């Protein structure tokens with residue numbers, strides 16, 4: 001009965017790894033892989049994560065029963081504090097509801113389905129360009145996806161005017177997806193002054209901000225600095241949604257641990273929102289996994305482990321910055337034609353090189369260097 005099926009194309013990002021794995025060359029390099037790599041090109045498990053796992057293993061009272069539909073409650077509280085700030089009035093006023101979800105992707109999907117079911121506007125505006133999974137997640141969640149201008153290829157920077165014009169022209173109430181920091185795939189973020197203008201526009205038009213925070217701590221090396229745009233929106237008392245991922249900043253990729261927070265106008269509303277989120281989650285996967293969320297909770301609740309985490313996170317962020325400098329210097333030292341300064345200006349894990357598909361294909365064929373072939377992305381370190 002399935003004989004009529006055609007072979008589906010590989011995911012454009014994950015497909016890079018498939019091609020890489022097939023290459024027998026001993027000098028191959030995968031720049032499309034969605035994870036941080038050490039100097040030796042190896043995956044990194046943070047020390048602090050190993051310690052947390054030791055604690056979990058040696059605690060004989062731990063059980064493996066199902067979590068509630070909303071996940072590990074302590075993890076949810078700590079996650080809201082991490083992103084909104086420990087002193088956030090929205091938290092102290094109990095206006096935030098947080099549910100554990102399957103990493104950033106799952107948090108976006110649950111948030112998308114909740115909005116499609118209960119929010120009066122069904123259109124979500126996403127940046128042009130964006131992470132390739134965004135349009136698919138929100139379309140399947142039942143929203144209609146439109147784009148707003150974001151990246152200016154001529155400056156390899158932000159098209160701020162275009163962004164303001166497009167959001168200004170969006171129908172009132174539309175949902176706006178915002179990358180909290182380290183925009184994927186451009187590495188171009190608004191300045192704090194530009195964020196303030198974006199905030200004013202979004203609030204004045206009654207648009208609904210939905211933050212995707214997949215890289216907290218990775219852009220600047222500081223968890224608080226990277227959360228600033230979100231906190232500006234929460235400080236004005238308005239509503240917003242936030243999808244958090246611990247894949248990159250704790251290196252918990254395969255544990256699939258993340259959280260969706262919805263900041264509401266009152267504790268009463270937040271309680272009802274949570275009750276409806278449960279109805280979205282229950283038929284989707286019933287309840288989330290226990291292990292990854294437990295690791296995060298152990299680290300976030302313990303001052304020493306938390307401090308150790310921030311140091312390890314900063315070391316990863318600093319190394320990314322240093323790799324950018326080294327790549328830039330190496331291109332300059334070889335007299336490579338073109339302006340490569342965007343490599344050091346861009347933030348986070350991604351670099352937009354401006355290489356076209358033919359150049360990407362040349363790099364792969366001649367040098368066994370694998371990266372996405374869409375012609376204008378070149379992740380120095382990761383992209384999934």
Ligand code: PMP
Pocket residue numbers: 034102103104105106131179184212214245246247253258383384
């Ligand atoms: N949002 C963005 C912008 C991403 O780049 C990613 C993946 N790197 C995610 C969300 C989701 O990642 P995950 O589901 O692994 O947390």
